[in-house]
Amino acid sequence: MSDYDFDLITIGAGSGGVAASRRATVHGARVAICEGDRVGGTCVIRGCVPKKLLMYASQFADAFADAPGFGWEIVPPSFDLAALTAAKNRETARLETIYRKMLADAKVTLLEGQARLVDAHTVEVGGRRVSAGHILIATGGTPSAPAIDGLELAISSNELLDLTELPRRLLVLGAGYIAVEFAGIFAGFGSEVIQAYRADLPLRGFDDDIRTRLATAMSERGVALRPGFAPVKLERSANGIRCTAKNGEVIEADVVLSALGRRPNTDGLGLTEVGVELDAKSGAIRVSPDSRTTVDSIYAVGDVTDRAALTPVAIAEGRAFADTVFGNTPRVVDHRLIATAVFSQPSIGTIGLSEPDAIAAGHQVTVFEADFRPMKHTLAGRTERAYMKVIVDTASDKVLGAHLIGADSGEIIQALAIAITMGATKADLDRTLAVHPTSAEELVLLRTARGA
Numbered sequence: 001m002s003d004y005d006f007d008l009i010t011i012g013a014g015s016g017g018v019a020a021s022r023r024a025t026v027h028g029a030r031v032a033i034c035e036g037d038r039v040g041g042t043c044v045i046r047g048c049v050p051k052k053l054l055m056y057a058s059q060f061a062d063a064f065a066d067a068p069g070f071g072w073e074i075v076p077p078s079f080d081l082a083a084l085t086a087a088k089n090r091e092t093a094r095l096e097t098i099y100r101k102m103l104a105d106a107k108v109t110l111l112e113g114q115a116r117l118v119d120a121h122t123v124e125v126g127g128r129r130v131s132a133g134h135i136l137i138a139t140g141g142t143p144s145a146p147a148i149d150g151l152e153l154a155i156s157s158n159e160l161l162d163l164t165e166l167p168r169r170l171l172v173l174g175a176g177y178i179a180v181e182f183a184g185i186f187a188g189f190g191s192e193v194i195q196a197y198r199a200d201l202p203l204r205g206f207d208d209d210i211r212t213r214l215a216t217a218m219s220e221r222g223v224a225l226r227p228g229f230a231p232v233k234l235e236r237s238a239n240g241i242r243c244t245a246k247n248g249e250v251i252e253a254d255v256v257l258s259a260l261g262r263r264p265n266t267d268g269l270g271l272t273e274v275g276v277e278l279d280a281k282s283g284a285i286r287v288s289p290d291s292r293t294t295v296d297s298i299y300a301v302g303d304v305t306d307r308a309a310l311t312p313v314a315i316a317e318g319r320a321f322a323d324t325v326f327g328n329t330p331r332v333v334d335h336r337l338i339a340t341a342v343f344s345q346p347s348i349g350t351i352g353l354s355e356p357d358a359i360a361a362g363h364q365v366t367v368f369e370a371d372f373r374p375m376k377h378t379l380a381g382r383t384e385r386a387y388m389k390v391i392v393d394t395a396s397d398k399v400l401g402a403h404l405i406g407a408d409s410g411e412i413i414q415a416l417a418i419a420i421t422m423g424a425t426k427a428d429l430d431r432t433l434a435v436h437p438t439s440a441e442e443l444v445l446l447r448t449a450r451g452a
């Protein structure tokens with residue numbers, strides 16, 4: 001028995017913190033977890049889960065619009081955001097109860113309150129001091145607020161998820177995951193959505209063939225895209241909120257969503273005081289590949305380290321930490337091959353290198369692509385197309401990246417990710433029998449290289 005109260009104190013009961021804490025108890029560690037808000041963290045309470053529930057709700061708009069093509073007669077449907085928000089709140093409350101039970105079942109002590117480091121082994125939380133051999137920082141991130149005059153008039157995704165009244169006009173600022181997902185969701189609900197962003201296309205860093213098709217699909221679905229719009233000022237107007245761009249362009253809306261990125265939650269934790277270094281630019285905790293900070297007894301995982309702000313990554317980092325420190329099985333998470341989905345409408349699934357990144361990494365590439373109208377859209381009368389792109393290393397035939405946009409891409413990419421993580425070659429895709437009739441079968445029917 002050590003002199004410490006616990007073997008591990010985790011700060012933050014979100015995706016990474018809960019996963020690490022539970023895994024540490026499997027290895028016999030005595031664990032406490034501190035949480036200053038709701039157990040479950042961003043993903044469960046104000047991120048992935050409620051967002052996906054809202055996305056499902058939004059997709060009924062497509063179903064109603066498509067149904068007459070399949071013989072259904074639809075009386076004009078109506079939508080009640082207050083009813084949806086209440087249902088969503090019930091579900092997140094249910095999940096929070098499950099998370100609390102999971103911690104209790106694993107014998108993880110929950111210490112409620114904002115935690116702060118006192119020294120390399122001591123944490124203060126809820127007016128009490130507790131000590132541990134190791135401390136894990138898993139405090140996640142929070143919406144960032146760049147220096148834009150009057151930005152406090154805008155709301156973040158946290159508040160948008162709790163609206164009970166549908167805005168007639170919604171202005172979405174930004175073009176990352178959160179911006180495109182919520183622009184699509186609220187357009188489906190029936191709001192007039194304008195999405196304004198600095199770049200030419202949404203989703204910087206994604207393959208350009210996906211970005212251009214997303215912009216087309218969003219515009220066709222009624223989201224008014226305003227590229228080249230760098231917001232500098234928000235102010236109240238007679239009819240709502242007026243947002244002005246650097247070039248003088250003005251957009252007016254009833255509600256403005258600021259989706260201008262997220263920053264690591266490090267304020268007030270006492271990190272630098274005990275010697276934990278932060279990255280000067282991002283403010284994230286600096287960690288080694290095995291999640292160790294600049295203080296030996298303190299580790300950090302998840303969004304607070306700004307490696308890849310995704311739930312499965314936070315969970316994997318948390319478990320790898322626990323296995324390394326308490327399970328005598330040193331291992332690190334490979335951040336090079338991360339599959340991800342953007343729940344835009346239509347959704348995007350992607351893994352591996354984009355075409356420019358593959359070329360920049362020194363690969364000679366062969367590109368295979370399929371651009372087609374999904375079968376369901378024929379009777380529905382939709383013009384929207386689906387697109388799949390597979391990037392292959394010409395010399396080794398290995399698949400370097402796959403990029404999909406179209407219905408169910410967020411689902412399809414998970415199965416493809418298994419093959420690509422195993423090192424699949426294009427020949428492996430070619431010898432796989434198709435599942436017919438599906439959209440996903442196009443992935444094993446790609447015969448002609450682009451430009452061939």
Ligand SMILES: Cc1cc2nc3c(=O)[nH]c(=O)nc-3n(C[C@H](O)[C@H](O)[C@H](O)COP(=O)(O)OP(=O)(O)OC[C@H]3O[C@@H](n4cnc5c(N)ncnc54)[C@H](O)[C@@H]3O)c2cc1C
Pocket residue numbers: 011012013014015016017034035036037038039040041042043044046047048049051113114115116138139140141157178265269301302303304308309310311312314
């Ligand atoms: C709108 C939205 C949608 C998203 N959708 C997806 C998605 O579809 N798929 C996906 O993979 N990812 C998604 N993400 C990202 C995902 O939610 C995060 O990557 C993930 O939650 C990170 O987990 P974490 O453990 O690092 O932090 P978090 O889950 O943020 O947990 C951190 C916890 O620490 C607590 N905390 C902070 N400071 C203290 C303190 N001083 N004392 C005590 N407790 C503290 C917080 O209250 C919080 O509960 C989304 C994020 C947002 C905002």
Ligand SMILES: NC(=O)c1ccc[n+]([C@@H]2O[C@H](COP(=O)([O-])OP(=O)(O)OC[C@H]3O[C@@H](n4cnc5c(N)ncnc54)[C@H](O)[C@@H]3O)[C@@H](O)[C@H]2O)c1
Pocket residue numbers: 146147173174175176177178179181197198203204230231259260261262308309310340341342343
């Ligand atoms: N489906 C998913 O997996 C999912 C969904 C939501 C969020 N997330 C995670 O959360 C992270 C954060 O998402 P996000 O959308 O908030 O951030 P992001 O970093 O993806 O996008 C931020 C956007 O804000 C813009 N921006 C930043 N500062 C600006 C300024 N001063 N003026 C104008 N524009 C500015 C950027 O150019 C970009 O378009 C994502 O990177 C992702 O890892 C994942």
